[in-house]
Structures are given as structure tokens and as C-alpha cells.
Amino acid sequence: MLHESSLADAADRLWEELPGHRVEILNGSIVVTPPPDGPHQVTLSWLIVACHEAGDRQAGLKTVGGIGLWLPTGPDDYAVPDLSVVDADFHDALVEKNCYAPHVFRMVLEVTSSNWTNDTATKVDIYARANIPVYVIADRRHDVVLLYRDPVDGKYPDPLRYQRGQAVPVPESVGVALELCVDTLLDGDD
Secondary structure, three states, rough: OOHHHHHHHHHHHHHHHHHOOOOEEEEOOOEEEOOOOOHHHHHHHHHHHHHOOOOOOOOEEEEOOOOOEEEEEEEEOOOOOOOHHHHHHHHHHHEOOOOEEEHHHEEEEEOOOHHHHHHHHHHHHHHHHHOOOOEEEEEEEOOOOEEEEEEOOOOOOOEEEOOOOOOOEOOHOOOOEEEEEEEHHHHOOO
């Protein structure tokens, strides 16, 4: 059995040995995700531009990809959401290992890949427990976008579901007025 500190050390070694892979510790287990495909990355690029055009900087926010989110679920737990909308001064909330405290995250977004169950089950639980106000999942496996918001007592209410042809309204609590096209979230094309 690994000691808590050796779990973090093992995650660090994997991160060094597997360039391009995402290494996370979720609920005390190391999770390694292979590099994303092209449409996945095009979706994230589109989202960064859309948030910028919606005025994220003027609202005191930054939209960033791949920054660590320190989790309250275990002593070494952290996630690396595909995309996050954070307070502009998020740098001040550094915990360790390039991971930031949950209170600076306004929204996290995941685009499902081969490890879709982590995004649609495990992360729903841990992001709610971290009190992340808005969690969006572009669930490419099931061809739907899920919007979780406003966790209560460490749990999100049932998600709002959006189908192709619809737009996902970003909740006002995020701080930018923005609607996200479901087709673009799922396909990476606009």
C-alpha cells in the first residue's frame, strides 16, 4: 500500500514519464488520461476566444486551460479540468504543485475523452464537494452537454441537459454573459 506522500510522488513520476498525458489524483487514486484529440482541443480554443469576447478580463476573470484544482477529497487530491474560468487574481490562491484553491474557480468544463466516466461521475462528485459553482460537461460519448450548478451540501442538483441545436446559457454567477453552442462543444467546429 502506498503512503500518502508516495502517491503524490508516483503521480509526479508519471507526469514526467508520460509527456502530453494528464495525471490527476481523484479520490486517492491516480488517473492518467492520454493526450486529447483534435476536436477536443478545437473546442477548448473556441471556448477561450468566446469567453474573451464575452469580456472575461473586464469582469475580473481569466479563462485558462489545464490548471490544477486542489481538491478537498484527500490529502493529495487534485484535478486538471480541461478549461476553467477563474478569478483574475487566482495566482494568490496557489496551494502547491501548480494547483489552486477551489474558491477561485467560477466554472470548470470537461470535454469527454476515453475516460468519460471520470468526467461524468467521479468529477461530478468531487467538483460538488469542492463547491465549484458551475460544472459543464461536453459529453461526446452520449452526444449531450450537461450543466451542473449551485452545489448544496457537497452535491449538485440534477443537471440541465442540452441537445444538439441548443445553446447552453452560462449562469450569471460565472460573471460573463455567454451562450455556448452545443454542437460546437461536442464537435469542436463552429
